[in-house]
Amino acid sequence: MSDLGQVRSWAARTSAALRRSRAHPAGEGSAGEVRKLDASGGTGRAAASQPEWPERSFEELIGSTRFDVHSRAHIVVDDSVCRTCPSRECIVACPAKLFVTTADGGILFNYEQCFECGTCYLVCNNEGAITWTYPEGGHGVVFRQT
Secondary structure, three states, rough: OHHHHHHHHHHHHHHHHHHHHHHHHOOOHHHHHHOOEOOOOOEOOOOOOOOOOOOOOHHHHHOOOOEOOOOOOEEEHHHHHOOOOOOHHHHHHOOOOOEEEEEOOOOOOOOOOOOOOOOHHHOOOEEEEEEEEOOOOOOOOOOOOO
């Protein structure tokens, strides 16, 4: 069967399944029953063996986070490009609040407490302002659930 034939076959099966699910939105169970995806990927009730994590404050969670800092910064900010940035999205977007403005209009960045999420790189609209790479192996942020 050609690739196009396989796609058409898949589309027909998917369309038929969608029509059946619309005709019986609650599935095979009782009326209005909500079915969830379980841990194995099938439908059914949520698996009871999944651990329930206790509610913890942000301060408690960040307290269990370790930063193994490398001497080479994994994010480099070009201050000369940032000086002309009118919006400065990186300052607002960084969840760790590691970007701060300086008195002379520049931006200071502290990579040592970085979560390595890449948000700064994604929101920056100035070409070359932020150079982002992963830290060297064995370094960076280590999240722990204790």
